[in-house]
Amino acid sequence: MNLLSFLLKKPEDVQAYTPGPAFESAGHSLRQEIDRVFGHSIAIREVDCGSDNAAEIELANLSAPHYDVERFGITFVASPRHADILAVTGVVTHGMKEALLKTYEATPEPKFVIAVGDDACTGGMYAGTYATLGPVDAVLPVDLKIPGNPPTPVAIMEGMLGLMKSTKKR
Amino acid sequence: MxxxxxxxxxxxxxxxxxxxxxxxxxxxxxxxxxxxxxxxxxxxxxxxxxxxxxxxxxxxxxxxxxxxxxxxxxxxxxxxxxxxxxxxxxxxxxxxxxxxxxxxxxxxxxxxxxxxxxxxxxxxxxxxxxxxxxxxxxxxxxxxxxxxxxxxEFRSMEGTSVYQVPVGPVHAGIIEPGHFRFSVIGEDILNLEIRLGYLHRGIEKLAEGCSPEKGVRIAESVSGDESVANACCYAMAVEQILSLSIPVRAVYLRGLLLELERSWSLLSDLAGMVTDVAFSTAASRFTILREMLQRACERLTGSRFLKGIIVIGGVSHDIPDDVLMEVKDTVMRVRVELEKIQSWAISVPSVIDRFSTTGVVREPLIDPLALSGPIARASGRALDVRCDHPYGLYDTYPVSPLIRMTGDVMGRFALKGDEVLSSLSYVNELVTQIPKGPVQTEYEVRDGYALAAVESPRGRTLCFVRIADGSIDRFALSTASFCNWMALEHAVLGNIVPDFPVINKSMNLSYAGTDL
The missing domain is CATH 3.30.460.80 (NADH:ubiquinone oxidoreductase Nqo5 subunit)
Structure with a gap:
């Protein structure tokens, strides 16, 4: 009986949450650009090379209910072999260099690399220290840099929109 | 005496x-x-x-x-x-x-x-x-x-039908890097060895020679989801060296920020745990609440991760009372929602099936491995720096530690849910009592050394600072994750490999906070 009432219970109404007008408009423009450049969708593989985990939280947030970027054709994937874009966070450490290069090699062409966060863009306060190789572009060709400590979801979307707009159809 | x-x-x-x-x-x-x-x-x-x-x-x-x-x-x-x-x-x-x-x-x-x-x-x-x-x-x-x-060299496990499963450093999800080496028979985990260090950024060395002010920003960068705890711990150590007492309003604001951080950070753990048992509906609901709190954080400090607000001698800027009241409202709405979602999630049979008796941390491991935080409390030990070594606001407004006895994933899930609820109540109560006044004290740097301790969302954070000739001579920080990783190596033994993600998430330790 308990199980039955559980199954028959009317689902509760959940309030709709919106990310804000700036995010929405960036998302809709991005949707069109993704259609133009990649044909319907892009898949992103995230690689943490020395981040403090704040940028990871924001990237993961993009798939959360408030933002829900899948409606704009953006998905995060588990394997680099399924990815169009590598989103690299953090200053590149000696420990992560090899893993980053292998992930890059495993990603099929055409591919983009975006550096997410101040440390990934410039090395930040870690630039020139013993434990790091510097920003992502010291190790890989980088197509887009999104600064911020960490960048907000809106900043990440606007950054990607800029990248797509400047790209020819593949 | x-x-x-x-x-x-x-x-x-x-x-x-x-x-x-x-x-x-x-x-x-x-x-x-x-x-x-x-x-x-x-x-x-x-x-x-x-x-x-x-x-x-x-x-x-x-x-x-x-x-x-x-x-x-x-x-x-x-x-x-x-x-x-x-x-x-x-x-x-x-x-x-x-x-x-x-x-x-x-x-x-x-x-x-x-x-x-x-x-x-x-x-x-x-x-x-x-x-x-x-x-x-x-x-x-x-x-x-x-x-x-x-x-x-990983520890070698040998025997008929023992095989190795290497995982990482790049994992399937959007998480930090680390390497897990499982030795497995069939599906049962015989041994797990965790190798970290991939995120070693040389933070302790980086701090040397910096001014004490700069040190706060360095401590803040250790781990993004416990940035206030680490920054606060460092600032408290320096304030101890300078024999500096911070204004009462700043003590309250720091308490508010620490508890808000605990709330949103633990909400991620709750969402992660139910995600790993494929219960995405509940995960979405938890994530919505976390986003509401992160927006409240942004409203308070301009940063969704509460970065930049802690300074030596107090907090960087005052927060107007109307903003505090707005945040209080959000906190109460989140609390009401969370109570509902938490009790719903915990009553679903498939969740109970996956959480109960999974990944047990036995109580006798707590002392030898120096475990702390929710992991120790879910295994029946009332260890909490806020109660055992009160600091800041917890001296005036004590908290009582919550415990669970089972030590399994279910214990940690229930405990973390309760801790968020109690943190939110704490925030709600203290907001109305914040006294007026300045939020920062002037200070002059002097040489010395001190140790400070803070309860971060993950447990005991210790920070040692030594100042020589006006700049940092030694900065050392030990987050709760450093010791708590050992709990994971023990908790997975005898469990099956497919249960590893949920056990890992139930602890949700910081890789960046361990590797420094």
Whole structure:
């Protein structure tokens, strides 16, 4: 009986949450650009090379209910072999260099690399220290840099929109 | 009676060894041949070794080791200081010592005699043999990666039908890097060895020579989801050195920020746990609440991760009362929602099936491994820095630790949910009582050293700072994750590989906060 009432219970109404007008408009423009450049969708593989985990939280947030970027054709994937874009966070450490290069090699062409966060863009306060190789572009060709400590979801979307707009159809 | 004797008359530490006592610690200088014997006595008194760190002195090749002990019912930490370049290992007395000693060997090149595990910890193969970055003689400049360092050796597990499952450093989700080496029979985990260090950014070395103000930003960058806890712990250590008391309003605001951070950070854990048992509806609901809190954080400080607000001497700017009231409203809405979602999630049969009896951390492991935070509390031990070593606002408004007895994923899930609820109530109550006044004190930097402790969302955070000639001479930070990773290695034993993600998420330890 308990199980039955559980199954028959009317689902509760959940309030709709919106990310804000700036995010929405960036998302809709991005949707069109993704259609133009990649044909319907892009898949992103995230690689943490020395981040403090704040940028990871924001990237993961993009798939959360408030933002829900899948409606704009953006998905995060588990394997680099399924990815169009590598989103690299953090200053590149000696420990992560090899893993980053292998992930890059495993990603099929055409591919983009975006550096997410101040440390990934410039090395930040870690630039020139013993434990790091510097920003992502010291190790890989980088197509887009999104600064911020960490960048907000809106900043990440606007950054990607800029990248797509400047790209020819593949 | 001063020093330790006021608390433990059984412990014979001569009064002339006492070198200092402040609000957080009682410090004794101990001859290097006596440490093992004293450690044995301390063990008999049911103490826990919670940290060992090293400092280099001005005379060349002169090192000091600092052993930090926590004794039951004692508000201050007992710190034993030892000058030696040939230390003995305490692993046989306190197993938690192993990884601290390996970190010191990496950093300073000291070898601990009698240590069963002398492998490197945070230095990977790219670092040449004989490279010890924490030595003062080593400059903080880029190195030439080594091609010849011997590869790291994992513990080998042998036997019929034992096979290895290597995972990482790049994982399937959007998470931090680390390597997990499973030895498995069928689906049962026989052994797990965790190798970290991928995120080693040289933070402790980076802080050396910086101004004490800059140190706050460095401490904040250790781990994004506990940035206030780490920044606060560092700032408290410096304030201890300067004998600085911060304005009452700043004490309240720091308390507010610490509890907000605990709430949103633990909400991620709740969402992660239900995601890993494929219950995405509940995960979405938890994530919505976390986003509401992160937006409240942004409203308060301009940063969704509460970065930049903690400064030495208080907080960087005042928060207007109307913003505080707005945040109070959000907090209450989140609390009401969370109560509903939490009890719903925990009543779903498939969740109970996956959570119960999975990944048990047994209570007897807590002391030897120096576990802390929700992991210790979910296994029946009321360990909480806020209660055991009260600081800041918790001195005025105490919190009582919540515990669960089962030690499994279900225990941690229920406990973390309750902790968020209690943090949100705490925020709600204190907002209305924040007194008016300044939020920052002027100060002048002076030399000295101090240790501070804070309860971060993951447990005990300790920070040691030594200022010499007006700038940071040594910055050392130990987050809860450093010791708590050991709990994961034990909790998975006998479980099946497919349950690993949910066990891992139920602890949700910080890789960045371990590797520094």
């Amino acid at each position: 001063t020093g330790i004797h006021a608390h433990y008359s059984a412990l014979s530490l001569p009064a002339e060894w006492l070198i200092g006592e402040d609000g957080t610690t009682i410090t004794y200088a101990v001859p290097d041949d006596r440490i093992a014997a004293i450690a044995e006595t301390l063990l008999a008194l049911e103490s826990r070794l919670v940290w060992i760190f090293c400092t280099e002195e001005r005379e060349e090749n002169s090192y000091t080791l600092w052993y930090v002990f926590e004794l039951a019912e004692m508000r201050k930490y007992l710190v034993l200081v030892l000058s030696t370049s040939h230390p003995v290992s305490l692993v046989e007395i306190y197993p938690a010592a192993s990884r601290f000693e390996r970190a010191i060997s990496d950093g300073f090149g000291l070898q601990f005699s009698g240590s069963p595990d002398t492998r490197r910890l945070f230095l990977h193969e790219a670092y040449p043999c004989g490279f010890h970055p924490m030595k003062k003689s080593v400059k903080n400049v880029p190195i030439v990666p080594s091609q010849h360092t011997d590869p790291y």
